[in-house]
Amino acid sequence: MAILLHELVGSDPQRPFSPHCWKVRLALRHKGLDFRTVPVPFTGVASIEGGSGIVPVLRDGETVVSDSFAIAEYLETAYPDAPSLFGGEGGRHLSRFVESWSQRTIHPFVSTSRALVSIHDSLAAPDRVYFRQSREKVFGKPLEAVIVGDEERLAEFGKKLNPLRSLLERQAFLGGDVPLFADYIVFGAFQWLRVVTPWQVLASDDPIADWFERCLDLHGGEGRQVPAAA
Amino acid sequence: MAILLHELVGSDPQRPFSPHCWKVRLALRHKGLDFRTVPVPFTGVASIEGGSGIVPVLRDGETVVSDSFAIAEYLETAYPDAPSLFGGEGGRHLSRFVESWSQRTIHPFVSTSRALVSIHDSLAAPDRVYFRQSREKVFGKPLEAVIVGDEERLAEFGKKLNPLRSLLERQAFLGGDVPLFADYIVFGAFQWLRVVTPWQVLASDDPIADWFERCLDLHGGEGRQVPAAA
Known part of the structure; x- marks a missing residue:
């Protein structure tokens, strides 16, 4: 199952704007990972994946991680052979x-x-x-x-x-x-x-x-x- | 021969004050290295070790390095088995x-x-x-x-x-x-x-x-x- 990235959008689902979501988009590409995005409006944030209350939220199989930095740390640990996000x-x-x-x-x-x-x-x-x-x-x-x-x-x-x-x-x-x-x-x-x-x-x-x-x-x-x- | 650290002082050679020299003092201790300091007044900086023109200057055997960051990089490379200064x-x-x-x-x-x-x-x-x-x-x-x-x-x-x-x-x-x-x-x-x-x-x-x-x-x-x- 593809990785899912829940990210904030306005009335146009094609224009994600959250700085934190963009951090994760680039981090996923840096790791060479495919993903699908799930557009979420402000009033939908509270109910993402059972209610983290923040964006972005990443689902990778059974794992759900919210907060951009935590997601980057997760990706670094879960995909250690892909290019490093932190360099140590x-x-x-x-x-x-x-x-x-x-x-x-x-x-x-x-x-x-x-x-x-x-x-x-x-x-x-x-x-x-x-x-x-x-x-x-x-x-x-x-x-x-x-x-x-x-x-x-x-x-x-x-x-x-x-x-x-x-x-x-x-x-x-x-x-x-x-x-x-x-x-x-x-x-x-x-x-x-x-x-x-x-x-x-x-x-x-x-x-x-x-x-x-x-x-x-x-x-x-x-x-x-x-x-x-x- | 002990490592020498040329560092800036005023009229009291016991009170080095340069921020860059202090970075190096702690870096040397971090690496567990012994060193001797050579107090240098402002008007002596130009002639340290043949004239780097800046402080600090480190001499380690035949190697002379000036600039605090360059010194830290030198120490990291020269003493790789001591605790890391950069963590990668x-x-x-x-x-x-x-x-x-x-x-x-x-x-x-x-x-x-x-x-x-x-x-x-x-x-x-x-x-x-x-x-x-x-x-x-x-x-x-x-x-x-x-x-x-x-x-x-x-x-x-x-x-x-x-x-x-x-x-x-x-x-x-x-x-x-x-x-x-x-x-x-x-x-x-x-x-x-x-x-x-x-x-x-x-x-x-x-x-x-x-x-x-x-x-x-x-x-x-x-x-x-x-x-x-x-």
Whole structure:
């Protein structure tokens, strides 16, 4: 039975946008594994595979794993002969630092930018209600108020990317000459943006933009299968 | 012949302060290697071992290596049976991201804080002249003007540490249960502060402070051999 990847979508099941789901898509391709995706709307997340409450969820035969990092760890253990996602135990642990950095540097910017409203607008009607209510409860204001000033905040966001930029000036991937799961962690965040909004947050001559294009080319262009938002 | 570590000092040869030298000290202990240190003042750096122009410089028999990361890589290759500094090739590459993050997050704050003047004041007279001239050329203003407002900048600096803080809430070291060179990279930056100034930049209940204490305890308390600045 093929591996199943439950991943988040809006009204168009062909446009998965969750950064965490994209991490897993690339991880599966990295391991050379075939999989089928199961599109899930926000209001369907709670009932995936008996109720993990989060996406992505992977089913591989009798095994069900949720959380992108846990899935990567599962794949590394279950398919040890395929190319490594971590390059050893040190890489596995330090990938957690990359995850922590990405989620505290890129995610807070994306989720308070115009991408927030774009995601809302891309959802089916019942999901829009859920999304607006849950997010507005967290932010304490309307989505449209959250995203105000994203253009002005872009310059500061760009500076926060300097640790990544500086690294990618010197090496092709976070993993060195070849990509590792750490690359997919950061890729997921930029792919999230690419799928939901045409807004270009990286200058075309930014080393991060070059790296992102390299990531889009990986594994038969897996990331390009979903066209950029227009 | 014992391994020699050329490391930067001020007027007191017993108080090495360079973050990069501290990374190497802990890396040497991690590998279980004995070494002798050679204290070098700023104005002596250019002539170490024929002129690398930087510290630290390691001499191991006929081999001379400069740059802390290159030294760690050398030690990993030359002493493969001792505990690993990287935990595999993935860990080696991702340690570069930790280095890039540390040098673009912690170093810019330290080097524009009161630590800058403390370092100056700790130097012997000829080094003070060199240090002031070279740094003021970079900053375009007097050292005393560079450090203005460090107390006010501390809150923002603290927020920039969130990716590290969040990680250390969940695991003992960047390397997981055991430290890796990635830990020593970040340790070096905080040890630099500890040796040059009594200023406490971390709250005592900060997970980063707990981790730093754990690092000070490592390898027979190598980091504690130099008392904190008073």
